[in-house]
Amino acid sequence: MKPCEVNAQTHLDAYTHIALFDKKHRFNVGDVVRIITNPVTYLLEDMKGKPILGGFYEQELQKVKYPDVYLVERVLRRKNDKVYVKWWGLNENSWIDKNNIV
Template identity: 65%
Template sequence: MCLEYHFLHITIVALIKFKVGDYVRISKYKGTFEKGYTPIWSTKIFKIRKLQNTIPTIYLIEDTIRGQPILGEFYAQELQKTKNPNIYSYLVEKVLRRKGNKVLVKWLGLSSTENSWIDKSNIL
């Protein structure tokens, strides 16, 4: 989809790379001494909730798990569309506690507030 802006007699066309409802990952900041082979994209998946028709186009995103909007605005080069957005499959970083047939897990790429109790049978 293209947006056309007319200023005086000049037409500016801005390409929209993502649509509302697309699932994306955001780029992570790499430090000065961080390895080049480490991934630059977040493991967490976000959903585009709104476009701002500016030049360049600005995207507003929300958390897919909680549904809360993320503070800040993102340009297209800071986002990467996911091909298979299975938002409920995350990797387990480590098991924190065990209780009966339940385990408290820390998810890879998510904050400590996202820790959750799951059944042992759900862990591969």
């Protein structure tokens, strides 16, 4: 039956002749599916400008309240109003004012 032949009396008959088919699913139950996304990654560099190996996701980074505050691992020497400190996570030691240590 052609679509133009359908009227008020034959619409129920035409509905039964529609070829209904089940769409085949792309994946079956138990298939391993890998969903690829492109999340934003950040490439960082250290204080000397050398790139840090690898990329970091936004969730791995943390905004700091005081970006100029660094952790001191220990004080190595004292001389007048200066102290020689070993920084936490940095390779180089340096002299700083005694008043700058909290």
